[in-house]
Amino acid sequence: MGVGTIWLLLTVAVGLQFIIQTQAIFGDSRIDGSTDGSTDGSTEGSTDVDETPLTPPPELAVELSFTLKHEFVPELDNRSSQEYMDLVNIVESECGDILREAFGCAFMECIARCFRPALVWIQTTQTQVVVTVVLKSSASADLIPTTSQVLQAVIDGANNTNSTILSGSVVVIATTLTTTPAPPTSTTTAVTPMAIPLSFTSRGETFTAGLMDSSSPVFMARDVLIVTSLEPVYNNTFPSFMSLNVTGFRNGSIINDLLMLFSAGNVPNITDIANVLINASSNITAFNISVSSITVNGTVVSVSSGVSHKISLITASFFVLLSWLLSSQH
Known part of the structure; x- marks a missing residue:
């Protein structure tokens, strides 16, 4: 192989190496988003270009x-x-x-x-x-x-x-974040939340397809109404109350599914939780609350049970008093 041939091969190799390095540095990126390799801002043949940067979603x-x-x-x-x-x-x-x-x-x-x-x-x-x-x-x-x-x-x-x-x-x-707090780095004891499911029906309200999509305006609007109406009520009633979130809506008029968070170790019982909603129902006008449909932690809370016990007690007291009056006359 002659000296001229060797020199030619070395020249070609150096040229190829330069091209490879340049491509590695600049890649296929284009300032204007064109696909023909030019950098003159040409978008020939394109229509209705979305100006939103095509970047991958952030990691966090x-x-x-x-x-x-x-x-x-x-x-x-x-x-x-x-x-x-x-x-x-x-x-x-x-x-x-x-x-x-x-x-x-x-x-x-x-x-x-x-x-x-x-x-x-x-x-x-x-x-x-x-x-x-x-x-x-x-x-x-x-x-x-x-x-x-x-x-x-x-x-x-x-x-x-x-x-x-x-x-x-x-x-x-x-x-893309976790919903669980990171472990504490100090000796401070972290507050452990206790989740309590709550649901109730809004009778007379119409269920629409948008309520099945948590990203739809209809879903988000109803979410805001419920949270802003109920959170202050529970916050003022229970010191251990932390937050209230809507988890979804179901058909049947509209069934509202919520998740309540309380500090563990000081969670109110299901009757107390339901009673807050029952008492608030007459003051809330943004949506309907059917007091006979309230379910707390999987248990249906009967509104009438407490009343019937009171009536039974009054009735029993009446008969005791009547019996005493009748016996005193003999």
């Missing part, structure tokens, strides 16, 4: 939905409008401040995904937003919050008088 994230104290305008449907960008900045800034204060270095960012008008039967003119809360996967495991902790942090922050978020409207849409 919670997707929330909540309503803002902000009037919805048509410009919020346009991602390039000034109104859209201004509201994104407001939401991401406020949400970021709340979660940064709550979780420190474990928090990464808050991303406003989209805006839409809130449901008419909640608030006609206000704006609903979907937000993704991203946490640092590199953070220590004991610093990463659970889904419920993220939710509660946003609700607590929304209770601030200067907040644009309606605290009663905050719900979780999706999550």
Whole structure:
């Protein structure tokens, strides 16, 4: 093999190595998302391009939905409008401040995904937003919050008088976080929650297909109504009460399935839990509560049983008194 041939082969090898290294560095990424290898922004032949970045979902994230104290305008449907960008900045800034204060270095960012008008039967003119809360996967495991902790942090922050978020409207849409708190690193004893299922029927209300989908506006709206109506009642009655969440709805008028959390070791009995709902039913107008349909922890609580026992006791007392009066006359 001649010297010229060897030199030619070495030149080709070096050229191929350069191409391979360049491809490894830059890959197939394109600034404009085109598929023809160009970087001139050409999108020939494409229609209705979605401007949402095609990025994989974060490893640790919670997707929330909540309503803002902000009037919805048509410009919020346009991602390039000034109104859209201004509201994104407001939401991401406020949400970021709340979660940064709550979780420190474990928090990464808050991303406003989209805006839409809130449901008419909640608030006609206000704006609903979907937000993704991203946490640092590199953070220590004991610093990463659970889904419920993220939710509660946003609700607590929304209770601030200067907040644009309606605290009663905050719900979780999706999550990649655990629902179990990380093991404590100190000697402090963690509070262990006790879950108690609760269900009741809203007679006279119509079940729709949207109530089977937890991400639908109808489901989320009813979820907000029930939680915001019942949580304060139970919170004021039982010191051990922690939270109340809607787990689903079923057909049969509308059967509402809930899950209540109490501090373990101080859980009220099923009768006391049911009685709170019974007593509150006359004051709640947002939805119907059929007091004869209440089930607590799998047990149907009979409303009439307590009354019938009282009547039986009164009746027995009457006959004892009558018997005594009759005997005293002889």
